[in-house]
Amino acid sequence: MIDVINAAALLGNFLVIPGLTYGSQLALGALGVTLVYSVLRFSNFAHGETMAFGAMLTILVTWGLQALGVSIQPLPTALLALPFGIIGTIAFTLLIDRSVYAYHRQRKASPVVFLIVSIGVMFVMGGLIRFIIGPNDQIFFDGARFIISARDFKRMTGLEEGLAIRMTQAVTILTAIVIVILLFWFLNHTRTGKSMRAYSDNENLALLSGINPQRVVMITWILVATLATIAGTLYGLDKSFKPFVYMQLLLPIFASAIVGGVGNPLGAIAGGYVIAFSELILTFAYKKVIQYLTPDGIEIESLMQILGTDYKIAVSFIILVIVLVVRPTGLFQGKTL
Amino acid sequence: MSFLIGQQMTGGYGAADILHDCTIGVDKGEIAVIVGPNGAGKSTAMKAVFGMLPLRHGQVLFDGEDVTLLKPEERVLKGMGFVPQTHNVFISLSVEENLEMGAFIRQDDIRDSIAQVYDLFPILKEKRKQPAGQLSGGQRQQVAVGRALMTHPKVLMLDEPTAGVSPIVMDELFDRILEIARLDVAILMVEQNAKQALEIADKGYVLVQGRNRFTDSGEALLANSEVRRAFLGG
Structure with a gap:
């Protein structure tokens, strides 16, 4: 019996909690992609860089606060800096919309033009970020490392395996839950949120109803910048901030959005967790878990891994392809906001 | 004139x-x-x-x-209401949300207007929480007309x-339209x-x-x- 609990603790520590954390980060990212897709009607390739930009601003403010000796122990200072990062990113995103996307909107450019434009924006933003903060790893995490460390857990329970909950993991999961609840409340219960859904559902009828498209576009970018900054900062806190990593995050984020059903915010969240857990489940080394669950004395030579961790990225790619072939509308029937 | x-x-x-x-x-x-x-x-x-x-x-x-x-x-x-032939409801929004969006330009209390539309089309009150996309063709047309009425157009x-609705539904829609005209609407x-x-x-x-x-x-x-x-x- 104790072996089963040990195995569960092991899985919880290395699979469930990291999966929930990573899934929350992907879900927040995919929500941003979905919002742009369903309101502005294009796939925003610059979303990864928007996340990096938001995280970068938050890091700069965090350093400033740390230099001033401001802290909110045991929580990371970055949470205090987050609102500033969000405001800066909103301003920057609106500037880009005004100077780049607005022109193409006026010309009623096709979605593919927008997509290519967004790739341009991605490169410019990427360059800007590396120019400002450099291409290297930045560590900006402070505060308590663990809520429950593996050692405490072992001492408390007497188990062999520890189930640690890192501060960043708890912060990520809780923040994601709060943000998602707020976002859905906004979309479903406020006049502005409903007008966004109406615009995404039927642009012409929204115009006829007196909904101002410029306002809808502006609010969409504000939400997208907010989500991106939060997702980027949480990812950076949890792993580390490295500009190039955010570009690679684009694939799992798009996979999440598509798996869930493009344009459907609930789908984006579900998709985030599906992708995160698939990556972890397929690349997890089950050796110790199996040892706990089998009678003593059985020697297991291999790591009992389905795929090497190098294939992590490939997993989201494969899921993406399978979904597109088998169920192109995604898990949830792709619909508007 | x-x-x-x-x-x-x-x-x-x-x-x-x-x-x-x-x-x-x-x-x-x-x-x-x-x-x-x-x-x-x-x-x-x-x-x-x-x-x-x-x-x-x-x-x-x-x-x-x-x-x-x-x-x-x-x-x-200015007071003109228009109901397009197709794509005339927000399919993913509920019936009530459709009506709310119809009144988007109004800043005042719209509950009376919603009640009026429900009086005119009682079936919509029953279905007010349902997405308009799940309604039948005739019911959708009622939502579409109701949405346009929310601004109290002249x-x-x-x-x-009546495109694509059954003859019975058509007669009913015409009855409703007569009723709207009686409210001094052109x-x-x-x-x-x-x-x-x-x-x-x-x-x-x-x-x-x-x-x-x-x-x-x-x-x-x-x-x-x-x-x-x-x-x-x-």
Whole structure:
């Protein structure tokens, strides 16, 4: 019996909690992609860089606060800096919309033009970020490392395996839950949120109803910048901030959005967790878990891994392809906001 | 002079004109119906009145005011309501949200207006939490009309409101439209079901190739043997 609990603790520590954390980060990212897709009607390739930009601003403010000796122990200072990062990113995103996307909107450019434009924006933003903060790893995490460390857990329970909950993991999961609840409340219960859904559902009828498209576009970018900054900062806190990593995050984020059903915010969240857990489940080394669950004395030579961790990225790619072939509308029937 | 009138409208989407010197008007509390064969420019004439078609000649007067250069959404603010033929509801929004969006330009309390629409279309009250996309064709048309009524328009323009609904539902819709007209709303509609529509119409416009062919009261048009033979199937 104790072996089963040990195995569960092991899985919880290395699979469930990291999966929930990573899934929350992907879900927040995919929500941003979905919002742009369903309101502005294009796939925003610059979303990864928007996340990096938001995280970068938050890091700069965090350093400033740390230099001033401001802290909110045991929580990371970055949470205090987050609102500033969000405001800066909103301003920057609106500037880009005004100077780049607005022109193409006026010309009623096709979605593919927008997509290519967004790739341009991605490169410019990427360059800007590396120019400002450099291409290297930045560590900006402070505060308590663990809520429950593996050692405490072992001492408390007497188990062999520890189930640690890192501060960043708890912060990520809780923040994601709060943000998602707020976002859905906004979309479903406020006049502005409903007008966004109406615009995404039927642009012409929204115009006829007196909904101002410029306002809808502006609010969409504000939400997208907010989500991106939060997702980027949480990812950076949890792993580390490295500009190039955010570009690679684009694939799992798009996979999440598509798996869930493009344009459907609930789908984006579900998709985030599906992708995160698939990556972890397929690349997890089950050796110790199996040892706990089998009678003593059985020697297991291999790591009992389905795929090497190098294939992590490939997993989201494969899921993406399978979904597109088998169920192109995604898990949830792709619909508007 | 009618309350709403498009006078001598000439224009089209591209180089070629679709409407030629076409005049369409309606008064408060009246129902005006535009009928004619396929491709006669019925919907185009209605769109021209609503500002969705650039006019080369002619003008649109609404309550004595020249609105020819106003955009459709500006005409909504002036008190014109428009129900497009297709895509006329927000399918992913609930019935009630559709009505709320119809009243988007209003800042005042809209609960009375919603109650009024529910009085007119009781089935919508029952289905108010359902996404409009899940309703039947006739119910959707009711949502579409209800949405347009939320701004309390002085003119309601309907582009083929009975397209694709069963005859029973059509009769019911026409009854409701009569009821709306009784509230002193001017109603201008395009109809495929010419005979039934002319029966409830105060005024009828028969268009052929973008031109006014016959203009008379609904009753007179129904009695006109030439109209009957050519456009009403005998």
